[in-house]
Amino acid sequence: MSLLLRPAAMADAKRLLDWRNDPHTREASFQSDVIRFDDHCGWLERVLANDSYQLWIAELDGQPVGHVRACTSDVETTLSWMVAPSARGKGVGKQMVKMAVKLLSGKIRAEVKSGNAGSARIAEFAGLVLVNAERDVLVYEMTNE
Template identity: 40%
Template sequence: MTAPAVTVRDATEDDAELLLSWRNDPATRQASRSAGVIDLDSHLRWLRRVLTAPDRILLVAMRAGTPVGTVRFDDEGDREWEVSITLAPGSRGRGLSRPVLAAGEQALAARTDAAAVLAAVHPDNAASAALFERAGYLEDAPAADGFRRLRKTLH
């Protein structure tokens, strides 16, 4: 029997507490540009801005009706979008990162004229680097913040 596919849907304000719990997970914070704990009020302000921003796409990845992660895309200009992916703590180690990323990329391609996707990877995050490399991302110019920069050209 085939495992249920990963799909994505638009995030909503109803997802706020779930997304915040994933964001404040210690492993997620360790791999993030901003490693501090976020409070609910700050998170709600951020989420409302993201949900209404024309240059951002925030998706919740679903598998068998259960949220398993998020994919966010930020428009960097010149038809390039930066991707950020987070798996729910309970979904890690289950082979879901690649399907979550692929579903997000498909949604981005369907909604925009994106030519490329960029990924900023914490230098200590070998799992994330391996994910993006397996998905066809190649080393790009180094980021000023010490993160590795990877780039994938979309077809």
């Protein structure tokens, strides 16, 4: 699989929103409302201008197929991700999150909604370890050198 990560840009706004508003993505998200394009563009502008965030687009053979977001605080980096509906079930999620983890140092965590078996598998494949399972949230962590 020829997968690469590149930084996201405003030109990715529409595809990111299409992926985010997909019903399966909304079901897997802690914030499940349909997001409007204007609101999404405002959010994306703020994220791209904020040094605490890294937003990558995964490309498979030159086609955008997913996204990984890393938000870094003083203590840890929190990861989230989604795969384009048309690219699911091909191993993209596992590969792109593993690639993102290799670009990060320090404590890394991810929160996965209970029942999201695909993302639980992805977190484990990337090296994250389940440290807490309460109510509807699975918390995964790892520490890189």
